[in-house]
Amino acid sequence: MTTHAETAVKYLLGTETTVRLRPRFEGSNINTWIGFKHVNYLVEEAVLAHFRTAGLPSRELFEEHGLGLDVVDLDTRILHAFHQDDEARAVVVPTTRDEDTRFRFSVTLYVERDGKELKAVTSKAEVSLRADDYLAPLAHPEELARFTVERLGDGAGRGPRHGTDVAVADNTALAAGRGTTGADPVLDQLLAGENAFGWKWRIPYPYCHFNERLALSGYLRQVEEVVDLFLADRGISIKTLLDDRKWIPVVPRSQVTFLDEALMEEDLYTVFTVDEVFKDFTYTARTDFYVVRDGRLVQTATGRITHGYAVFENRRDWSLVGFDERVVRALNGDLPQA
Template identity: 65%
Template sequence: MTAVAESITHELLTTPTTVALRPRYEGNNICTWIGFKHVNYLVEEAVLEHFRAAGLASRRLYEEFGLGVDIVAIDTRILNAFHLDDVGIATVRPTVADGSDKLTFAVTIVKDGGETKDVTAKVTVALRKDSYIEPTDDYPADLARFVVDRIATAEPGTEVAVLDNTELGAGRGTSAADDPVLRHLTAGRNSFGWKWRIPYPYCHNNERLQMSGYLRQMEEVVDLFLADRGISIKTLLDDRRWIPVVPHSKIEFLDEALMEEDLYTIYTVEEIFKDFTYRSRMDTYVVRDGRLVQTSTGTITHGYAVIENRRDWKLVPFDQRVLDAFGRVNPA
């Protein structure tokens, strides 16, 4: 093994970094506003840039040391809306406690020229030992405390029957009420269940669903939930010029989810705050050896804003139609 200086992590763990970032055009869906998923992408990119600046780019860690950089928890508050072509100045500060085996960071984003924080986030990163191509322990000693053989390990849960109802031609999978796993996970709860096959574009390091994939999953299940409850995004957009807005989201890994496994995503309305925002929980599962394994949990808070013109919107209270849609409980 080539000798590597013991200070290889010094910059990563001690030195804040700053980078200018611009949200991608893909995140511009309504007027010129950028959705929560792409704001989280800015946070993710800022953390990856922090690794690059410290000389530990994700490519180097994987190719030289067999370590995958996995964001395993992200908790983001959006304090002000991002627009198309805004430039955000992102600052990443290491928050790793002495002796901790968790790589944690605090991220703030301020729009270029601004004086107040527009985004704040807390991020946890795991260095996952590659087990797909020639597994090795040949990595610098001071990385060792952050290396994991597996990203968390959830205890197997309820034994369930599985129904093969996600044919490739189904596209977006199924939310069928006769799916035994979805029925088990949603019975008696104010929940929407969705099952589909984990696609290759959502994964990395040859096998695993990555954080950006979970963010896409969270955005997708909200879209399907609203349509299922009769208030699809386009319906309220056309009827009232209402759009969903997200001030807070978070996701945490509980176990690994693998490419081409069936992922069961359960979206549960938990609480409505003063008819202006509602918080929902997203839980995801796979079935292994006939038992449920929970792979992630997270929450997302939504409100509705009315589009006033091409530049401006304002928050509006929920009306009875929307409250009724949020309140349905599935039969046991």
């Protein structure tokens, strides 16, 4: 007799789904354009809708089977910008192979422009089902065992600093604010010799889900915030270039991969490293995330971002712009001496 889980998994692995979504108002920070974080939220929502349509929504997975649904790898390319009130047609195509232990999906977002539908976003997403151990365990359907893990992240591709012994400073007390970008022994060790910026930050509960774990959306927020802090630290803050030149940041590609778990109220060390400035038009950067456990670094996630600038011509239109010497020098860490 075919079980509900068996039918649902067959659907998840073999059926393409379509859902219509709109970006949230919160995502339009400059004029009416939607930032990369909220575009990624649309991708995540499309994946959640795919599970819902299959008959295994995230709520049921957790409440009935003790399984937390986590998007643990996301690689997104933005081809056309989203605006407020745009409606995306999101198409989710299963791409899981027989040997895979994660659900894999290709997600495409389409948007209408001047009566024509354009491919606006392409993304690859991977999903793990994390067995909850915060509450009493529940039995998991056999059909889901292949995709169920006791801990998120397989550790593949961890950086060379993972496992390094470190000394920790107690400098994220609430009385002193939630984080620091200043002198810190762990940040000093992580940043040594690199064209990088670091931020130590206490993980708050609004960035977490399933009781204690930093969620994908939390990492995306962290990427957005560390870019903001990095640019300000280099003297080209987002508002500075916005006021001086009407330049706005654009992110054509972003990627986040889980390597382990980061927990509520742990100190998260975020390191933003500039890899390459490409033809003075875009730059690529790596974002690495660490916590310290038992005096050693544990890398919990890594990611990459491609960043550029556009100049807006009016409240609706913008065009890409090349970097000038000031921006290139700042990105390369060639800062003027005080």
